[in-house]
Amino acid sequence: MSEQNAERSEQAVGPIGLVRPLDASAPPTAPAPDETWHFGQVLKEDAEGRPVHEATAWVYHGEGNDGLVRPVLLADGFDSGHSSLDGLYDGLERGDYAFLGELRRRGRDVILLGWGDRSTSLLRNARFASEAILRAVAERRGGEPLVVGGFSMGGLVTRYALAKLEHQRIDHQTATYFSWDTPHRGAWVPIALQAFAHYLKQVNPYNKALSDQINSPASKQMLWRHIDTVQATAEAATEREEFLAELDRVGGWPQRPRRLAVANGRGDGSGNGVAAGAPALRSTGLVFPRTALHTQQEGSGAVVAELHALLGEDATVSTDDLPEFDGAPGGTLSSFGIAAAALNALPLASADAPVPTICFVPAVSAVSVRDLDTTELLHTDIGKTDPEESDFDDYLCASENEPHTKITRELGEWLIERF
Known part of the structure; x- marks a missing residue:
């Protein structure tokens, strides 16, 4: 199988991160970040001969900032191979809504956290998410609390990282945790x-x-x-059962931050x-x-x-x-x-x-309001449920069932206003 064909086959599982259309061309080169942080060991070299670490954070300062002042950490999701800055930047900035640009326009410093292996254990990548969070705390100027979260798998990795830091009594100084179409109660590949x-x-x-x-x-x-x-x-x-048990061991959810979620699926059961x-x-x-x-x-x-x-x-x-x-x-x-x-x-x-x-990713999973055991539960009218039934303090479901992790104005503006 050619490299291109292999890539297409891998995409059939579905990148659980920022999904690109099948016929999409290679994304243009992203602007150079203001800072680049590396975590863990070097796993390999990329196509250009650059070292790929176990995790990398690309930092873009907010407008008017010459360092970290108001950090927002965004974690990448699942796929084969390593995270691509070009792909992340393109998905967050050049789609229907310039999420990254709007954050920076409001003085937010954006930390894009990518993985050297997007298919390795969530627990392993959570270790590097914790390191990135604590580095942001250490390098931040002033006392503005962090916003931390991610897209699909990235929302699970950061959820566990924050919960474990609290379990270890380490101050993560994060005021808001968020997830974007994250499979909190499971994802579905037929x-x-x-x-x-x-x-x-x-x-x-x-x-x-x-x-x-x-x-x-x-x-x-x-x-x-x-x-x-x-x-x-x-x-x-077995790996899922072990992960859920470990998540439960550290409390299930971070308790200190306000918890926000958006879903790319409808919330009315349709x-x-x-x-x-x-x-x-x-x-x-x-x-x-x-x-x-x-x-x-x-x-x-x-x-x-x-x-x-x-x-x-x-x-x-x-x-x-x-x-x-x-x-x-x-x-x-x-x-x-x-x-x-x-x-x-x-x-x-x-x-x-x-x-x-x-x-x-069923909407009831993305906003963690129901398990997925029956067709009836999957079609729950979330808008008619008691908000207390969700594990989130606030959430928004899309007006239509739309592509997983699609960056839309509807969801993006709602999140940024609450950051």
Whole structure:
């Protein structure tokens, strides 16, 4: 598989950070930061031969500031490989709403925290988040408290980092914690797509990128249900149970800061219109003839994938009593669409995706108001629930079900006003 095709396959899991469209060109070079902080060891060199550390913070001072005065730390999310300053800056500044620029215009110093390995354990990257928070405290001029949070996985990493600092009785001097479409109660990658990823690897070990990403530590920690092989039973991974236990050990949430959340999904219980049990991806090429993936439906023995390969054994994948996630209200991802594009890039393979886009992070997960155990819970009318039922002090759901971690004026302005 070429490097470009591997990248497309990896994206089918869905970067849980700032998502870029499949057809997006490489982002332009970001302006040079005012400061760059490195944490941990050097893992490798990037394409330009520069060292990639376990974590890196790129610091942009607010307008009128010649040092750290009013720090806001923004942590990157999940993907394969290391964080890209160009990608982060582009997503935060050049989309529908210039979130980064508006923070700086208001005198806020922005610390973009990226990871040397975005798929490693959340607990490992939380160690570097803690170091970045304490360095910001040490280098800040004056006594303005910090704002700390992140996008998708970045919201979980910073949540744990702040809670652990409090558990250790270390003063993080953070007044506001926030998360942007973070899967606090789990994210969803269809079991059909997970099975197909493992099937690709089983048929041809060179087509392993998507399977390896699904089986990475961070993915297992965040996915509500996971399978590590084609015929495995969908269940919470051991890594997820261990992460949740560790989070609970340090108190679950930071208690000192005000807690804010935004969700890229609707809050009125209205889904995205995807029907349960519908054909989602159909392979039409010679390599995977008659292979078909379906959206999730309830019930026992629900068939979600029919897998066939020219040079492999056939497999049928079914699930028992899983909620109908794909059509739920929440931040969306073109999971099946990206998977089809990856197949179309392979020799002698082709596919189409009748249902390219599905729910990825349910709104009830992003604002931590309900668990994800039933279809009814996924469609909770959050606006009619008691605000005390959420783990956040305040939150906002989007007016429409929109792409996961999309930076919109609606959500961005709401957050900045509360910072």
